Amino acid sequence: MLIQMVAIHVKQGHVDEFLDAFRINYEGTRREPGNLRFDVLRNPEDDHSFVIYEVFKSAEALDEHRKTAHYLECVRRIDPIITGPRTKTFYNVEMADFLTA
Template sequence: MSELFINVVLYAKQGREQQLHDALKVVVDASRKEEGALRYDLYRDQADPRRFIFVEHWASHELREKHHHHGPHIKYFEAHHADAVERMEAAYFMDRVK
């Protein structure tokens, strides 16, 4: 098992920025409590408040996959708030260069 670092950039639909902000905060709070979540932070771009950036650090790929595919808070977000996302601008899955 090796560590995993992730950056994901989401872009909110016009007029849905606050809804997405509130929904993502719930995801962050729940995700931080999950096994293997070493860091799970959410940022908002100062120049464009429609852009949200996740910075994640997981103990292993397996625990991140468990979070992403089985986390009840992720499933709730997908069912109730994913339509507030206009697009995913980027997703980077990275290994630390020692």
């Protein structure tokens, strides 16, 4: 199991556009057989700051995710409206019975 957390900061005036574009990725990813969880989190103190919490069965499942049409379309749409590169942090799961139950 692999967890990826992606930090994204959206340019002023583009949050609705970001959410519309990211819904494509959210809905598609949740249907992927290798995805266990996919949450879009918004910072309550900065409504232009998001963290995407993703749990995949394996690194290979994450690699397959990055090839999907919904992921590529989302990236194409959001790249012009974010303030800088998306930052990614990866985590290995040590205790997660709740995810596989």
